[in-house]
Amino acid sequence: MTTGNGKINVDVLEELEYRGLIQQVTHREELQKKLDSEAVKLYCGFDPTADSLHIGHLLPILILRHFQRAGHRPIALVGGGTGLIGDPSGRTTERSLNSDDTVAAWTNALKGQLSRFLEFSEESGAKLVSNYEWLGPMDIITFLRDIGKNFTVNYMLAKDSVDSRLANGISFTEFSYMILQSYDFYKLHTDHGCSLQIGGSDQWGNITAGLDLIGKMGGGEAFGLTVPLVTKSDGKKFGKSESGAVWLDRSKTSVYAFYQFWINTDDNDVIKFLKYFTFLSREHIAELEQALAERPEKREAQRELARDVTRLVHGEEALVSAEKITQALFSGDVTQLSEDELVEALRDMPTTVVTGESETPLLDLLITAQAAPSRRQGRQDIESGAVYVNGERQTAVDLVLTPEHRLHGKYVVLRRGKKNYFLVKFE
CATH class of the missing domain: 3.40.50.620 (HUPs)
Structure with a gap:
């Protein structure tokens, strides 16, 4: 020193x-x-x-x-x-x-x-x-x-x-x-x-x-x-996500949500934030700036920012889990997530608790979880292949979900379209 x-x-x-x-x-x-x-x-x-x-x-x-x-x-x-x-x-x-x-x-x-x-x-x-x-x-x-x-x-x-x-x-x-x-x-x-x-x-x-x-x-x-006061190029207040303030306590803002906040940084802000919030060398930041200019679609600078700040605040193990959750939700395959990771991944998603059910028709569950506004729409979504159960596309309108469909014995993850997730917890 x-x-x-x-x-x-x-x-x-x-x-x-x-x-x-x-x-x-x-x-x-x-x-x-x-x-x-x-x-x-x-x-x-x-x-x-x-x-x-x-x-x-x-x-x-x-x-x-x-x-x-x-x-x-x-x-x-x-x-x-x-x-x-x-x-x-x-x-x-x-x-x-x-x-x-x-x-x-x-x-x-x-x-x-x-x-x-x-x-x-x-x-x-x-x-x-x-x-x-x-x-x-x-x-x-x-x-x-x-x-x-x-x-x-x-x-x-x-x-x-x-x-x-x-x-x-x-x-x-x-x-x-x-x-x-x-x-x-x-x-x-x-x-x-x-x-x-x-x-x-x-x-x-x-x-x-x-x-x-x-x-x-x-x-x-x-x-x-x-x-300086941290500002964003789009005029929106820094430090706010769709669900509110971004906290350093993982019980208030999950590690996954924290990681996502940084990885969603705008191209116009990411180099400034790399300088502000990381200890990366000037040479590495310059390389990331060049990569941003030449290959913006790869979002290399955003990934480095998210990794570095998440590791700094929550540690390496939490970072690995956040990246695992990110990949699972991107691919739609949530079956490889641990119970804690699954709950963290869907913490901000609509959650429905169902009690006393051993078997549940998929169409009924879509309505219960408010994943479909009506039975007619739910039926159309299933037939068109827009409904997924635990990451697998379902096209059978008469499918009945049994306890074997539940992840960790109590969860079913419904997805409608590409990004609309719904968590159902059976008790």
Whole structure:
């Protein structure tokens, strides 16, 4: 990670610049000199607004990882304290306040997820902290006298995170968030020697407020860096799939659905996302860019993106399973999938539970599973060869399904046409 004389042997800012991952940075030359001469401690905060991080959080996490790979020491801060308040940045309305127990549970969940991406150790690795450690015990008098006195209302009103909310109104609770985050930076700078804060571009106002607080309280040299907002070429919001947000928790977004999100990346976005979300070399990315230009139909860049990000977030075994499911659904042969893989593959498909049936006419099952709007249409679909049972085309209208047709003793997979899947579970 470092050379014999302690100098960092990777220019992390230049690497981030190549990947398009720097939106704004304070005192670039001074920060460059510091990064070149020592292992810098830096932090990024993640507020527990749910029981899982989503792919919108992935970019700042990977920035921390880039710095760690270059020999620096990241601090992942989970907002156990600020999560009780709510960040107004990037929102037009107030956040709902959650209970102490809920925020505490979500904080622990986020800590577990962050440990997948960073190497945590006492000696030379990353640190994981919660700002509840210093915000929780603080009394209101101390907060107002020692910290709040360093902020003027005019200064706070000028910040985008506050100014953008004035039309719709902002509570004093969320108005104070900037001060709390600024104090986080001050505490980490003072107690842990942290001199750099990173965050999304919507955090610029909060980051610079923290720099100002450090200066006013005599904390010394500190820096801020933001990463760009991830945008898609078609104008649609990044991080959303047809079924909602794409989460890092596989119980909220299946590994297969996660893999599919990336493999469906538009040609106009895929090279940018390879730079953003992978650690692939510049040479390999250039090869994939050339392949995209010459053989776009093969979608080599998308497959590499999906493989790399899925492996990073969920591991090699999960990636293999996701690719197996993808191939099974593409070919229509679902018989080789394990029970867990079958359920994951069809988790977002229409599912019908049937009880007390030993034998079921296929035509009846099509109606029960809402795979056909009427018996007449169901009959026509079967006769035309548009109906598949467990991947096999069926053309006999009078076919009766028995327990022998059930995969793993309880599932029947119906398919109407090429892509319309329906899962029937027998109990």
